[in-house]
Amino acid sequence: MMVMQSEAIAAVDEAFGFLAKPDHFTNFTHCGECAEHDELLRNRNRETLTFQDVGNPGWEPMCFSSAEGMAFYMPSLARLAFTDPPYGYDWYGYQLLFHLYSGGLDNKLYTYCNAAQRAAIAVLIGAMIELKTAEIEATGSEDEFLRAYQIWAHGKA
Template sequence: MTSDADLIARIDAAFADIGKPEHFTDYRHCCECAEHDETLRSHDRDNLELRHVGNPGWDPLCFSSAQGLAYYLPTLVRFALAPPSRKYGWYADQLLFHLSSGGAWNQLYCYCTSEQRRAVAALLAHLVETRTEAFDGFPEEDRLLQAHALWSAA
C-alpha cells in the first residue's frame, strides 16, 4: 500500500512543471470572477490555505482554468489527505468534484498528460484503499468510484 507521503511525492513530480498562470479565471467577466482570480493569483502552492478554497459555496477553483487547477493540484491533494477541518470538513469531497465534474470532458482530465492522469488515478486508488470508511454509504462514494474509473483509463 502506498503511503500518503509517497503519493504526495508522485503528484508533486507529475505536476512540477505546471507554471502558475497569469490569471486563473475570466477575471473581466464579473466582480465574482475578479475576486476569485485575485485570491488565486495572490497565493502559490506553498501558501494557499484551506480557508481560501475550502468553502464549496465560494470556491475560486470552480472558476479556474484547467492550468490553474493543475498548478494547485499538489496543494489540493495535501488538503484532501489531511484530517477533516472543523470549519470546512474533509476537502477530499470537494477535490472529487473538481476531478469528476463533466465526466470524460472534465477540464482538468482533458488538460493533463498521461503521466499526470496516472498520478491522479493513483491518488484516487489511494483514497479507495485508505479512506473508504469516509465515503461508505454517501453519494461521494459513487463519485469516487466514477472518478477512479475515468482517471484510471489514462
C-alpha cells in the first residue's frame, strides 16, 4: 500500500511534534564549529529551519546534533525530504538517510526513539522509497534505503 507524502509527514508530526526544544543541540563548548551549529539550531524552530541551514553535506549542523536535537527537528527534516531543493542543493532525503542509517541498530536517533517514533520514521522511509524513486536511484542508495527501512520498521540490520 502506497503511503502519501502527507501521511508520512503527519506520522512524524504526531510522533515528534510534542517534543520540547532542547536548550542546546551540540557540545557547544567543544569548538567553534560546534558552537556555530548550536547557535544556528537554537535560533531556528521547526517552521524556520531551511535547506540553507542543513542542505550542505559538508557543513550540516545535524551531524553535530544530539539525538534529542535531531528528534526535535524530525518534522522539519521530513518536510525537507519531500521538498524540491533550491538551486545549488541536492535532494535532502539522501542526507536524512545518513542520519537515520549511520550506525545501524546503534544509530543515536534510533536508540533515542520510542516505538511510536521508530514506526513513524519507518513510515517516512517507506514513503521516500515509494515516492522518491528517481532521487534514490540517482544517488545509488536503493540498498541503503531498504536496509534503513528494515532497521526502523523491524529492528533488524
